[in-house]
Structures are given as structure tokens and as C-alpha cells.
Amino acid sequence: EAGVTQFPSHSVIEKGQTVTLRCDPISGHDNLYWYRRVMGKEIKFLLHFVKESKQDESGMPNNRFLAERTGGTYSTLKVQPAELEDSGVYFCASSQDSTGKQFFGPGTRLTVL
């Protein structure tokens, strides 16, 4: 069974540009989560989808971040416009139910110059 996949693995962009990160969860997992690790610090929760609905987006840092999960399958996280402090590793995870084990992807390393 394929695990959680993320694309791209690494993105380098200029400040002010737009970047879109993609996450493909494990097939059949209704729950999808985004987390990020900035500057080698804690991994922090960003948001949680159940199917296509946002259940909790309390961790989204500001309105430059937009997450979508159209059709309840893959999800995208768009940063527009990117700022220097957005640099970090963005992880996606999925689970069958909201209290079950979360399976993580390899992460996307975002570098904003």
C-alpha cells in the first residue's frame, strides 16, 4: 500500500512569489492534516480536513495560506505571497479516523529567499 506522498520534495522561491504544495493521502483515509516545522523548531499543527471539509484550521498562521481538498482526495496548500518566515518543512499526514494513527509523508522543504 502506498504511503502518504508529497510534492515537491523541495521548493525554492523568491519572496512575494506563490507556491503550491500537494499531498496525496493514503487511499481511503478521510482525515488529512498539515503540519510544519519552521527553523528547526517544533512541528506545529496547521489544519485538519475530514474529507473535503475543514474541521480545524486554527493553526494556519495567516490569510496568505490557503488549503483545499476538493473531492476529498488530495490536498493542496498554497502560500501567496510567500514571506521569508514561511521557510520550513511542511508535513502532511492522513488517518482513517480522527483519533487513529496518523501516517506522515516525507515533507516538502520550502525555502523562501
Added chain:
Amino acid sequence: GDSVTQMEGPVTLSEEAFLTINCTYTATGYPSLFWYVQYPGEGLQLLLKATKADDKGSNKGFEATYRKETTSFHLEKGSVQVSDSAVYFCALRPNDYKLSFGAGTTVTVRA
């Protein structure tokens, strides 16, 4: 709010050495506690977990015991291998779905 504090790294060890990574937490109620590991180039993997006080999680020679009285969940391994080189994250999850992680500890094991 909930938080996790873990030992800062990096930690460098020789093969067969004893490894301890300290982890303490702050939380309301009785969260579940986890250790995740990220090997180079891979995603976070669940290493072990404990769901209630005095539970011991174990996997791949690693152990951690849920200590409610000291709010700790220290990770230990008696004899590390080069293949244990990775970043280790302590995490907690209250009764909901959100995981709260520590800052991670980079461990390098030298042959």
C-alpha cells in the same frame, strides 16, 4: 496550552552506546504520548506510544515510560546502531486529533 519540551541536540554517540533523550510535557488531562522518528530522506514514522500513566511503549529496542508524576516520557535504547541515526520527536495528543511536537533531537551514531 499543551506543549512538549525535549532535549536539545545534536547528540553524537558511538555504536553500542546507551541513548537517552529527555522529554517532558505540559497538558491538561491525560494525553497520549508518542515518539516519532524521521530517518534521512523519509517521513515521520511512529516509533512507540503510551496512552496512560505507567504504560511502557517499546519498539526496535527503544523504550519510553509514561510518567505522570514527573510529566515525562524519556526515550532510551541500550545499544544504538548506525542505523538509528535520525531525528527523534516527542509528541503528545490530548483527546482530540492534534499532535503537539517537541523541537526534535538529531542523533548521529558513529561506527
